[in-house]
Amino acid sequence: MAIAWLAVGLPAFGQVSEASVRSYFLRPGVTITEYEGPKHEVCVLTVSGPKTEVYVMGILDEVVPTASRGLALGALSECAGICRNIRDYEKLTVDVTVMADGKLANPAAEVIFKSKSCEARVKEFRAPPKAPTAGKTN
Numbered sequence: 001m002a003i004a005w006l007a008v009g010l011p012a013f014g015q016v017s018e019a020s021v022r023s024y025f026l027r028p029g030v031t032i033t034e035y036e037g038p039k040h041e042v043c044v045l046t047v048s049g050p051k052t053e054v055y056v057m058g059i060l061d062e063v064v065p066t067a068s069r070g071l072a073l074g075a076l077s078e079c080a081g082i083c084r085n086i087r088d089y090e091k092l093t094v095d096v097t098v099m100a101d102g103k104l105a106n107p108a109a110e111v112i113f114k115s116k117s118c119e120a121r122v123k124e125f126r127a128p129p130k131a132p133t134a135g136k137t138n
Helices: 053-063 116-126
Strands: 021-027 030-036 042-048 072-079 083-089 092-098 104-113
Touching: 030 053, 030 116, 042 053, 042 116, 053 092, 053 104, 104 116
Parallel strands: none
Antiparallel strands: 021 030, 030 042, 042 104, 072 083, 083 092, 092 104
16 A cells, blocks of 8 residues: 555654554644554554645545555445545545534544455444443542
8 A cells, every 4th residue: 555654754642552543743734643453554544634625635645545545436425414525445435524614524534444454443443432331430
């Protein structure tokens, strides 16, 4: 995959867990976070900070060039208070979320890689946060 930007990105937080989550400042106001899989490949990328969808797509074109995505399989836009613009490719899916007020969500975009070894990591990434257990104290 063409993830050459990782070599020049500045680590924002570094490795924060054994699950290998790293954040990088790509440019002022733009943070890329990568979630690695068990084989140390990137399974999920998120983009935070940009203000327009066009700007996000420009960043994604740099980070994950069109040639590395595989064949375009389809696109879907769905709106219900927020709008999700999903572009599906052979090797990955790009999901950009725009809020009702026209601003981008945070993260503004998610890139989900489709490799077999990434399935568990993607499932973990998409899982809702666990609710605290009643009666338990820290």
